[in-house]
Amino acid sequence: MNSFILPDIAAQTAPQSTALEWVGMCGIALPLQLNGQRLSAVADAGVSLDDPQARGIHMSRLYVALERLESTELTPANLRTLLQVFLDSHAGLSKAAYVSVRFQHLLKRPALISPLAGWKQYPIEIHARRVNGMFHVELFVQIAYSSTCPCSAALARQLIQERFIARFGTTAHLDHSQIVEWLGTSEGIVATPHSQRSFARIKVRLAQETAVFPLPGLIDRLEAALGTAVQTAVKRADEQAFALANGQNPMFCEDAARRLHSALSGAEGLQAFHLRVEHAESLHAHDAVAESQWRW
The missing domain is CATH 1.20.5 (Single alpha-helices involved in coiled-coils or other helix-helix interfaces)
Known part of the structure; x- marks a missing residue:
């Protein structure tokens, strides 16, 4: 049996005395549970290294602590507890802890007219941090939609x-x-406006009392404000209804940004938000972009 004590290099004194804001790991594969779904996610986890003399942190402690997310519903409260575990395992070394998860959230969306329905995936990111006893959690979601140019x-x-x-x-x-x-002929309708697939990228900071992540409700609110969210399963009647929606909702990127800003301003449970819309131009080789924020 080996009688040697395994070396702990991280416990040695740092060759240079400098505190670090964030030290940890990125791209950790992790299963999650959210809104009844079993998700395949990627996590980043880290803490600050406030002791300038310490060589490093204990990354394995962060990795092991992440396991508690596998068997429980992902909620702000559970993330708060996880970050406290990060800090408890680095007592004397760290005053701040961070975790973020990224995944594709699936929602089943009905067709506009027909009884069809299909699954749509939404890129989601959740960022949580605990600094000097204060806890903050932010939610990112991306919405794809169609935009018809008013001009x-x-x-x-x-x-x-x-x-x-x-x-x-x-x-x-x-x-x-x-x-x-x-x-009804091509001679009559000699020209049609150009439309493009567009993206709204929304970041919201949730209120401290938020108990669950409001993903379905937030996504519904954003898509309703835009009026032309991309579809899943469609029949010809649905495609015609989508053409009608595009014709009745022409919008520049500025229009889309203002619609979303208004929709988010009326949402409960938000402390702040930042939004960015990108219209992938079908006329130009470049994209049209607009941003807005509130208390960010």
């Missing part, structure tokens, strides 16, 4: 008007059926 829509309507005049002139009495037929 393009106006230009397309003008071309249709010009084509109508060229076809029917200034005749006082027009044949109703002939016009209806003409409107």
